Amino acid sequence: MIQVIDVTKRYGQHVAVDHVNFTVEKGEILGFLGPNGAGKTTTMNIITGYISATEGTVKVDGFDILEEPEEVKKRIGYMPEFPPLYMDMTVQEYLDFVSDIKKIDRATKKKSMEKIMDLVKIGHVRNRLIKNLSKGYKQRVGLAQALIGTPPVLILDEPTVGLDPKQIIEIRSLIKELGKEHTIILSSHILPEVSAICGRVIIINKGRIVASDTPENLSKRLSGTGRLSLRVAGPEKQVLKLIREIEGVKNAEAQGVKEPGTVDILVEAEKDIDVRRPLFYALSRAEYPILYMRSVDLTLEEIFLQVTTEEREVS
Amino acid sequence: MLAVFKRELKAYFASPTGYIFMGFFLLISGIFFALSNLLTASPNYLSVLSSITFVFLIVVPILTMRLMSEESRQKTDQLLLTSPLSVTGIVLGKYFAAVMVFLLTLLITCLYPIILSFFGTIAVWEIVGGYIGFFLLGAAFISIGLFISSLTDNQVIAAVVTFGALLFIWILDWIIGGIPTDRVSGIVFACALVVGVAALVYFTTRNIFVSAVIAVIGFGIVAGIYFANKYFFDGFIVRTLEWFSLLSRYETFMMGILSLSPIVYYITFSAVFLFLTVRVIEKRRWS
Numbered sequence: 001m002i003q004v005i006d007v008t009k010r011y012g013q014h015v016a017v018d019h020v021n022f023t024v025e026k027g028e029i030l031g032f033l034g035p036n037g038a039g040k041t042t043t044m045n046i047i048t049g050y051i052s053a054t055e056g057t058v059k060v061d062g063f064d065i066l067e068e069p070e071e072v073k074k075r076i077g078y079m080p081e082f083p084p085l086y087m088d089m090t091v092q093e094y095l096d097f098v099s100d101i102k103k104i105d106r107a108t109k110k111k112s113m114e115k116i117m118d119l120v121k122i123g124h125v126r127n128r129l130i131k132n133l134s135k136g137y138k139q140r141v142g143l144a145q146a147l148i149g150t151p152p153v154l155i156l157d158e159p160t161v162g163l164d165p166k167q168i169i170e171i172r173s174l175i176k177e178l179g180k181e182h183t184i185i186l187s188s189h190i191l192p193e194v195s196a197i198c199g200r201v202i203i204i205n206k207g208r209i210v211a212s213d214t215p216e217n218l219s220k221r222l223s224g225t226g227r228l229s230l231r232v233a234g235p236e237k238q239v240l241k242l243i244r245e246i247e248g249v250k251n252a253e254a255q256g257v258k259e260p261g262t263v264d265i266l267v268e269a270e271k272d273i274d275v276r277r278p279l280f281y282a283l284s285r286a287e288y289p290i291l292y293m294r295s296v297d298l299t300l301e302e303i304f305l306q307v308t309t310e311e312r313e314v315s
Numbered sequence: 316m317l318a319v320f321k322r323e324l325k326a327y328f329a330s331p332t333g334y335i336f337m338g339f340f341l342l343i344s345g346i347f348f349a350l351s352n353l354l355t356a357s358p359n360y361l362s363v364l365s366s367i368t369f370v371f372l373i374v375v376p377i378l379t380m381r382l383m384s385e386e387s388r389q390k391t392d393q394l395l396l397t398s399p400l401s402v403t404g405i406v407l408g409k410y411f412a413a414v415m416v417f418l419l420t421l422l423i424t425c426l427y428p429i430i431l432s433f434f435g436t437i438a439v440w441e442i443v444g445g446y447i448g449f450f451l452l453g454a455a456f457i458s459i460g461l462f463i464s465s466l467t468d469n470q471v472i473a474a475v476v477t478f479g480a481l482l483f484i485w486i487l488d489w490i491i492g493g494i495p496t497d498r499v500s501g502i503v504f505a506c507a508l509v510v511g512v513a514a515l516v517y518f519t520t521r522n523i524f525v526s527a528v529i530a531v532i533g534f535g536i537v538a539g540i541y542f543a544n545k546y547f548f549d550g551f552i553v554r555t556l557e558w559f560s561l562l563s564r565y566e567t568f569m570m571g572i573l574s575l576s577p578i579v580y581y582i583t584f585s586a587v588f589l590f591l592t593v594r595v596i597e598k599r600r601w602s
Contacts, residue, residue, distance in 0.1 A: 011602075048397040051600045070399040084394035085320070088329045100318030101398040145394065 001026045001183045002047065002153060006056035008043050009207075016042045018207040019056070026152075027313025029179040031198030031215075032187035033304065039207040041081060041186040044157050047185070048078040074102070077151040077182075081158050087131035091122055091141055094130060095148060102149045112148065120144045120174065136167045143171070147178075154184045161191060172197055191304060203304060227278065227296040228267040229255070234288030236263045236275060242282055248273035262291060319400070319408025320415075323382070327416050336378050337420045343370045348427045358435050360428045361445045365569040368449070368562070371456050372481050378416060379460025382409045383592070387468040389578025396600070405459070406592050410585075413457045423452060440572035451581035456481055456563055457589035465595045487560050494552050497542035501551030502541065508555075509533030517599075 002024040003089040009017040017039040020241040024030045032040050045051045047058050049069050057064055063071040078300065086094055090197045095117070117123040120140045130141060136258060139162065146154055160168045175197055178184065188194050194201055203218075211218060232239050236254050243252040248270050255264040269275045276293065283290055327333030328522040347363045394407050425446075431437050459480055464473040513530035517523065540547050557563070561584065564577040 045393075050393050050397050070401075073397055073399045076397065078393070078397045080390060080393045082390045084391040086326070086391055087389070088326055089322075093325075097318060097322050098394070098398075100321075101395065101400050103399060263443070 002185070003059040003075070004043070004047065004056075005059065007043065007046055007053045007058065008055040009039075009046060009051070010054045011148065015207055017046070017053070020204070020207070020209055022202055022209065022212060024183055024185060025276060026183055027179070029174045029175070029184045029198045031201040032185060032204065033189065033191065033194050033201055034187075034204040035189060038204045040204060041157055042207075043143060043204070044078070044080075044185065044187060048080075048155055049073055050080075069208050069265075074149075075151050076153045076155060077146035077148070079142050079146040079154075079156045079159060081161065083138055083145065085130045085138060085141060085145075088129065088219050090127050090129055091117075091133070091144075092126040094141065095144060098148050099146050104149050112150070116147045117145050119147070121170075132292060135162050136164065139163060139171070141168075143174075150181075152183060154178060154182045156184065156186045158187055158189075158191070160188070168193075174195035226269045226271070226274070228269065228279070228293060229264070229296050230267065230293040231259065231262050231291040232262050232288050233262045233291060234283075234286070238286070239263055239265065239283070239288055242286055242288070243267060243279065246275060246282055248275045248278070259291075266296070316400070316404040316408040316411075319395070319405055319543060320412050324415055325408050326381075327412065332377060333416055336374050336416060337423075339377070340370060340374050340420050341423060343367055345426050348424075352427070352431060356434075358431055360431060360437060360442050361569050361571065363427070364442075364445045364449050365565070368452065368565065369485070371453060372478060372485060375453070375460050375481060376474040376477040377457045378413050379457055379464050379477060380470045381464070382413060382461050383465035383519030384468050384470050384473045388470075392596075396596075402593050402596050406465075406589055406596070410458065410461055410589055413461065414454050417453050417457065418450065421446065421453075426548070438571065440573075444571060444573035445568050447573065448565055448577070451578060452561060452565050455581045455584045455588075456484075456527070456587040458592075459484075459490045462588045462595070467590045484559060484561055487556060488563055491553050491560070493555050494556065496550040496553055498545065498548045501548030502537065504555070505537045505540075505548065506550045509537060519525050539557065 004020055004022050007017055007020045008015070020039075020043060022030075032043070034040050042051070046053045047065070049065050049072060052066075057066050058072070060066070060072045060075050063075070065123075067070045075127065086097070087098065092113075095113050095315070096109075099113060104112065114123075117126060120143050122137060122140050122144060125137055130138065133141065139159070143156070143159065158176065160171050163171060172193065173182065175186065179197075186194070186198065199214060201213065201215050201218060202209055236257075240252055240254060243249055243265065249267055250270055251268040253266050257264050258264055267275065267279070279293070280290060327336075344363070344367050347367050348360075351357060351363055351366070352360060383392075386395065396402070428437055428439075428442050432439075459479045460473075463477045463480060464470075467473050467476070509530060512533060513526045516529055517526035520526070561581070564580050567574060567577055
């Protein structure tokens with residue numbers, strides 16, 4: 001659906017986006033992750049045709065942004081980081097204007113506007129001036145604007161920034177819902193958000209793609225060893241000794257006491273060896289009951305730090 | 316284009332801008348009408364039209380300062396530029412909205428000659444011609460304001476620079492009177508123009524080779540003209556500056572003459588500035 005081909009953007013000496021390549025399939029929700037100033041917004045601005053790339057090009061649905069910009073723009077709904085709202089218009093006037101510039105058929109305009117206002121729940125503020133709306137509502141109007149004309153591709157730049165927790169959850173579930181019909185690219189620097197919504201994540205740092213995979217795969221690929229976290233009722237020393245004697249355990253470390261009479265332990269196992277059963281039997285034989293045991297994947301935060309620091313070491 | 320036009324027109328009257336423009340314009344023209352027509356019992360309405368042209372210096376910046384600068388400040392240009400509209404369509408929509416506000420104001424002032432006609436005979440066609448000239452002059456000024464508004468995202472700067480540019484055009488005829496007309500200064504000025512163009516090319520493309528070639532070709536043309544026709548450079552500066560003299564073209568309308576060349580001139584002038592505005596917006600996307 002979207003092909004980003006060797007896109008580079010230079011501002012004088014500064015390289016904001018450096019030979020970025022990726023494709024997004026139809027119906028995919030792609031997360032765009034990176035620290036501030038990594039080039040997320042710049043890449044999105046290039047895909048939507050707001051700015052032009054110094055080198056490379058973008059194709060949407062087979063249309064090239066340089067050769068047929070209008071065809072590309074028709075297929076994209078863009079919600080920039082700061083929603084482009086006219087403060088002196090009411091919500092209804094604004095959406096009406098957006099429908100006009102997106103060349104929506106007059107006959108279907110009214111109906112589709114109603115549908116979108118229902119979807120993002122702004123129907124009850126339709127006659128209020130946009131400048132009097134709260135930040136959360138402005139954000140929703142921004143999203144409504146992107147949805148007008150039901151473009152097959154949605155590009156959302158930090159859609160939940162500045163919202164309260166309840167609104168964030170609402171917007172997230174809305175995006176998930178939209179993902180059934182639209183191809184979505186979403187940028188964020190909030191990691192749990194991306195792992196909650198997106199089927200695939202691209203991590204970008206200093207204008208370059210440093211990792212691209214599903215959130216689960218990224219976590220697995222980078223973790224290397226299997227890690228387990230467990231809580232055992234028993235004295236720390238004996239428990240640790242027992243665990244370290246088990247075959248396949250590389251390391252075991254106490255993580256402190258969170259419940260009286262118990263100890264929390266982090267176990268690192270050799271790659272491809274499942275130590276959960278031997279652990280269970282060894283501890284139960286010694287009558288130290290396991291209160292819980294779960295495997296620990298690297299969180300996206302850790303992955304993020306890892307790939308961005310690796311990148312720093314290379315460059 | 317139509318959508319942008321409608322939105323801009325509404326925005327003028329949803330904010331004080333449109334009312335300030337109209338109010339100020341009508342106040343000044345009303346004062347001049349009362350002083351030079353009513354109180355002196357004179358039917359010469361064209362003199363009012365010609366003496367209120369100075370009002371453009373103040374009201375055109377009010378009308379145009381917001382047009383493009385506010386879009387980039389509020390980031391709403393992101394909406395326009397990522398929609399399937401052409402940049403030309405956006406610029407034209409905005410230009411015609413500003414011209415429309417001006418035209419509406421002008422239509423209200425048509426009351427003045429109608430009032431005059433109750434008390435005597437007035438030269439109807441001369442006044443119609445005068446209005447055409449007045450309208451075209453205002454439209455040309457608006458195109459300058461729109462262009463300047465596209466250069467900055469600060470309304471105040473846009474207004475001040477527009478005022479300065481209009482003031483320059485205002486005193487241009489007076490400046491021309493003091494410019495040397497001899498051959499040497501004409502050649503120096505031509506060479507300075509060539510250097511200026513080459514420098515502009517260098518700063519936009521950062522390509523020293525291309526700008527050097529342009530400079531060489533430019534000097535070649537200057538030399539060629541010099542050997543072909545020495546007299547070309549006599550008064551060259553004056554002739555160049557006269558291209559920008561919007562007001563001297565206006566005088567023919569005020570004499571009651573309606574000729575084609577000033578009309579074409581004003582329309583071309585506006586078109587050039589609209590084209591430059593489109594280029595500025597396009598270029599910002601590339602840099």
